[in-house]
Amino acid sequence: DAGVIQSPRHEVTEMGQEVTLRCKPISGHNSLFWYRQTMMRGLELLIYFNNNVPIDDSGMPEDRFSAKMPNASFSTLKIQPSEPRDSAVYFCASTPESGFYNEQFFGPGTRLTVL
Amino acid sequence: GEDVEQSLFLSVREGDSSVINCTYTDSSSTYLYWYKQEPGAGLQLLTYIFSNMDMKQDQRLTVLLNKKDKHLSLRIADTQTGDSAIYFCAEGDDYKLSFGAGTTVTVRA
Numbered sequence: 001d002a003g004v005i006q007s008p009r010h011e012v013t014e015m016g017q018e019v020t021l022r023c024k025p026i027s028g029h030n031s032l033f034w035y036r037q038t039m040m041r042g043l044e045l046l047i048y049f050n051n052n053v054p055i056d057d058s059g060m061p062e063d064r065f066s067a068k069m070p071n072a073s074f075s076t077l078k079i080q081p082s083e084p085r086d087s088a089v090y091f092c093a094s095t096p097e098s099g100f101y102n103e104q105f106f107g108p109g110t111r112l113t114v115l
Numbered sequence: 116g117e118d119v120e121q122s123l124f125l126s127v128r129e130g131d132s133s134v135i136n137c138t139y140t141d142s143s144s145t146y147l148y149w150y151k152q153e154p155g156a157g158l159q160l161l162t163y164i165f166s167n168m169d170m171k172q173d174q175r176l177t178v179l180l181n182k183k184d185k186h187l188s189l190r191i192a193d194t195q196t197g198d199s200a201i202y203f204c205a206e207g208d209d210y211k212l213s214f215g216a217g218t219t220v221t222v223r224a
Contacts, residue, residue: 042216106157
């Protein structure tokens with residue numbers, strides 16, 4: 001398996017523009033997470049999907065952020081409009097349903113820079 | 116996360132042992148974890164320990180858990196240049212993990 005796939009790997013945009021980040025989880029995994037990593041706040045959970053349904057979006061910063069998971073193999077995180085403070089590395093992670101412990105498989109991340 | 120604290124930096128000479136420490140607040144976590152993040156990559160599970168255990172050894176890695184003090188440590192024996200990375204302590208059950216800020220380990224020759 002190729003692991004969790006994220007695109008783009010790098011995104012540079014101007015303030016006010018719409019940004020869409022994409023994620024393909026590992027096949028057969030039924031849980032998907034979006035995280036944001038910054039120097040100031042570390043790794044923050046933004047939203048968690050289980051079987052394509054958003055279960056916990058309490059970490060989504062504000063209405064400018066939205067996430068969707070239309071099917072088991074694809075998810076998007078959208079920021080509209082983007083602001084400089086959104087600059088961060090955004091990770092997608094997935095886990096299988098079975099298992100006693102919570103091993104999350106992370107993608108390589110998207111480094112977002114908002115000018 | 117504010118529930119998990121760890122020191123930010125560690126510098127170690129190649130061949131020496133590295134010890135990374137972590138304190139956590141949620142005593143109900145069934146498992147505690149160490150994740151590793153190499154430059155430009157996502158986090159990868161390195162090892163985990165069941166909360167009823169005091170110690171777990173896996174090749175060069177030794178995890179020690181002191182539940183009374185809510186203290187977790189990761190020891191890497193014979194540290195190599197490939198061990199240079201950020202190491203995250205994490206706790207949690209169900210789906211939600213709380214990660215520490217990460218300890219950047221630098222291995223010098």
